[in-house]
Amino acid sequence: MRIIYWSLIGFIYFLPVYADLFTSIADLQKLLAVEKNIPELINSYIATENDRLDQLKNFVSKYKDGNDDLHKNMNIVSNPINAFRMIKRLTNAWKELEEKMRNDHAEEFLNNVTNSELHIFPKDEDLAGAAIGILRLQDTYRLDTHELANGYVQKSKISKPLSAHDCFEIGRMAYNVEDYYHTLLWMGEALERIKSEDPPTAAESDILEYYAFALYKQDNVKRALLATDRLYEIHPTHSRAKGNIKWYEDQLAAEGVKKSEYRKKVPPLINIRPVDNFESTERSVYEALCRNEIPVVSILIYLNKS
Template identity: 50%
Template sequence: MRLALLVLATIGYAVADLFTSIADMQNLLETERNIPKILDKYIHDEEERLVQLKKLSEEYSKKNEISIENGLKDITNPINAFLLIKRKIFDWKEIESKMNANKAGNVVSSITDDSYGVRYPTADDLSGAAIGLLRLQDTYRLDTKDLADGKIYADQGNYTFSAKDCFEIARAAYNEHDFYHTVMWMEEAQRRLGDEVEPTVEVEDILEYLAFALYKQNNLKHALKLTEELYKMNPTHPRAKGNVKWYEDLLEQEGVRRSDMRKNLPPI
């Protein structure tokens, strides 16, 4: 139980590093509860707006039929010409007003602006939370798979990470030049991606990040192997072909013969 409390405290402090306080997190949870209500109201308003636009479209179609039937009369008769122009101007203004009445911007601002009492998280906040998880992992020597499965303590609930979640944690580590954790979490992302019916992340992205992280750990043979997999998967990839040659050149500089570059790969 003491371990569980320590773990939870560590998570709280790690997230709070960037995401101001627990109060922010509580407000964020409240926002999560309110979003369905906000969206339902937006959908209802949009449906009403579209009904009005459909009605205007039907009315305009009828007016157009009359205008087409009258043909040159509307153009050559000064009175009809005036009425036609006036009708087009005011009709269009009404249509334009209805078309521009989309309230999506208001919906977004109602969730994110200060008047709603919530500071919405940013990419930096997500990165901070990811780094907090990595600190937690190191402090308590937690297995990557167990952590991704939510196995922090007995009553953790049914929370598991997708391949995309693992990828984002790995990318946060990568941006901190922490290539040790980058490799661990990119590998976990790759494993989970293989089990996903609907992929949450591109395997090409995983391979490229993983290869570079292994290169930074001086595991050039594995970096070459993964980059060749990437190139075979997508020959038009903008960097894969060049990176294959680059890794080959680096291995050659280390005295590795080309015939040996794909043999006796060291462990990851």
């Protein structure tokens, strides 16, 4: 277990800098401290909001008493002066009510957080960096997606299992950088996990849209068509499902596939890991070292020759 731990520590430092937040263990420890303070921050906001809501309740009570008095003597509106006073009262009351209802302190609260030491709240690019880190870990140790999603690295438990939505997010980050190899792996895992979740943490229709396109990009056109059929079945009003079905059918027609065979004789899944991003000799050597496939002395000989 200790070997796995130190390998992972080294792996984190090896990762390219995708976001400042993920450059060191120290940064992650700071983020952990921020997460610990979230309940206190929210409780502070709730207390402020409760005060505001109490003011609104008092306003309602006071205004209701005034309304009761008015309705006891409806003749007062026939007097122009009284009519003016009532309209003025209503106008001012609405302004006060509008101010109290709009002043929910949310913007002030968020600004205080942004301008404080808590400004390191992660953003989308940080999430992308963390997801890419998982993909690099997976490739370095040649990890099975299902095992990694269950929190295992080389048979060692390193975390709790991921949810279907976690897997969906990792797949989506891979998709955003046109890494369809990993998109297929993680969207496929997400599809499997929603079957055992109650309620599901991710929508099947959302997963299928990414999954189908990744299938197509990895030369699995028939499978992409079947996945989109399923998408259309569960979400017939989906804005792209029907058009994508026709697109995949047209692709099969262009390949000479008969219409009657579009959904038959589906070939095995093709999902080849791209070469372009992994051609670096240094990286290949590093991955082999992490997997204990070559001794450290071989690394030193290689570096001396370089």
